[in-house]
Amino acid sequence: MVVDTKTPESADLIFHALSDATRRDILLRCLEGEYSVSTLASYYPMSFAAVQKHVAVLEKAHLVTKRRRGREQMVRGDVVVAIEQTLAVLEQFETMWRSRLDRMGQILRETTTQGGVP
């Protein structure tokens, strides 16, 4: 699946999805294997419906995919997308440091000019 990680909308969905400890836990489990929503619900002190809502938030952010197996809904984490999202965030820190290093270079050029040719 191709997901554009660069739009503000998709970034918002991802950050919202990852801002909750239960959802992060669900994602980590589902990155390791496929779980039914009812199995997931047994891990947390909350209702089936509440866990289903958490899964829906993760699904909307494209961090997990859902499929039907009989009466069960099976949930699986999307490793590639999860890593892509993290890379997209790290890229913003790269942009920040590139501009800082640029400014450092400008200051150093002034220093060299002042201390160099008379």
Add this chain to the structure above:
Amino acid sequence: MSVTDVQKDPINLTMTIDAEFEAAIGDVWNLFADPRKLERWWGPPAYPATFVEHDLSPGGRMSFFMTGPEGDQPRGWWRVLELDAPRRLVFENGLAGADGDPDPSMPFMVMRVSLSELPGGVTRVRVTTSFPSAAAMEQFLTRGMEEGLNQAISQMDAIL
């Protein structure tokens, strides 16, 4: 200045950037050690930084505020973990409340700066930024996310 390498590690939540400057190692170190120089590059032009505390020694604290175009003044702090002038500086960097004290509800990141001398009067700078968790990384970004992602970059740049 040229950026020579960038490595992003999504598993360990780190970003490493290498750059080379045609300048003496001492001059590059002074960009950190001299608060008047530091505040000229730390924040973007729209958010100039002012360092009100600058103690570059092991365990030392830095405290700064930035002044935004609308007069907003986000605050931040550093805590120096390791120092070996002019080669190595490791510090925590986080957000502060209005009083300038670290905001305990916010995560911080760890920055590792190392300088090395290359032949021909060139100094290489490597900066590694690490986050304690994906949630912490997300928290840093959402601070500036309210006004859209593009602005977030400059705002985040401003706050950090």
